Amino acid sequence: MTGVDQRVVLAPEDGSLGPLLRLADDRLDPHAGYGRHVHRAVDVVAVVLSGSLRHRWAGGAELAAGDVAVLRAGTGLEHDEVAGPDGVRVLQCYLRSADPAAAPAHDVHRAASGWVDLGRDDARLWLGRAAPGESVRVPAGLLVVRGVDGVVVEQQTGRRVTGPGVLLVWQLDTDRPAWARG
Template sequence: MDEGLTSRHLVEPTDGSAGPLLRIAEDRLMPGAGYGAHHHADVDVVAVVLSGSLAHGWGGRATLRAGDVGILRAGTGLVHDEVAGADGAHVLQTYLRTAAAGQEPGHRLVRWSAVADRGWVDLGRPDARLWVARVQAEDTVAVPAGLRVVATRDEVWAAPAATTGEGRVSGPAMVCVWQLDRARPLWAVD
C-alpha cells in the first residue's frame, strides 16, 4: 500500500453473522496514491466513491467519480490496482465473500446519475443488495432498513441493521444501505 493511503474498518464481522459481508472500510487516498498491485480471489469488492476520483486498473482502465459504484468480482483470481486522481479519493470499500465459486473475474461500473439521486444497485448476486443515495443539503430522505453507512462532510459512520421499517437521513450526505442474507454461510465457524 502507498503511504498516501489511510484505511479505517467500519464493520468487520468475523463470525459469519452478517452473511457474505467480510468488511466495510473507509479509505482516503492522497492524489496519485494507490493500493499497489494486489491479488484477490473468491471475493466481490464493491467500491463507492464518496469524493474525488479513482482509476481502476484491471481489464482496461475505468475511472470512478463521486457517486459511482465499482463492482469487482475477483472470481478465480486477478491482480489489480486502484489509484486516486489529481483530487484524491474518499472511498467505501465493501468486501463480500463470493456468492458462487469458480466464476470468471469481472469488473462493472455503475455511473452516478444526476437524474436519479437514489436507488438500488444491481450487484448480480442473490444474498446482498445495495441502496445508495446522495442527499442534498437541506434535504431529508427515507432510507430502507439494513446496515447503514452514512458519510457527511465531517465523518463516516456505520449503524446496525434495522430489523423493520425505514429510517431518515438529512443532508448533505452520501448513504449506503446493505441488505444481507444473514443465513450462516458454509464458511462460518462455530
C-alpha cells in the same frame, strides 16, 4: 501503500452479516495507489464518495464521485487502483464471492442512485444522497451514512435520515455461512 489512509468501519469475523466481510473508508492522496495486489473469491463494491479513481485491471476504468464499481475476483486477479489528481475517498465493501469459480469481472454503475444491481441474490445495495438539512427516507437494512463527521453504521428498519451525507443501505441474507456455524 504510501498516501493511503484506510479506516476499517466494520469487519464482522463471525459471519453475522452473511456475505458482508468488511467495510473500509479509504482516502488516497493525489496519484497514490494501493499497489498491485491479488483478490480471489471475493466481490469488492467500491463507492466513490469524492475525487476520482482509476482501476488498473484488464481494460481499466475511470471512476468519478457517485460511481459504484463491482469487482468480482472469482478465481483470482491482480490489479491496482490509483487516485486521480484530486485524490479520492472511497468506501470499499468486501463480500464473499457469489461465485468463486467464475472468471474475474468488473462492472461500473455511473452516478448510481437507488438500487444498484450487484448480480447476486444474497446482497442488495441501495444508494442515496442527502443535501444539508434534507431528509431522505431509506429502506430497511444495514445503514451506512458517510457524513461530515465520519461514517455511522447501524441496523435499522427503514427511516428518514437528515443530511448532509451519502447514504448506503445493505440488505443481506444473514444466514450464517457453513464456516461460521459452531
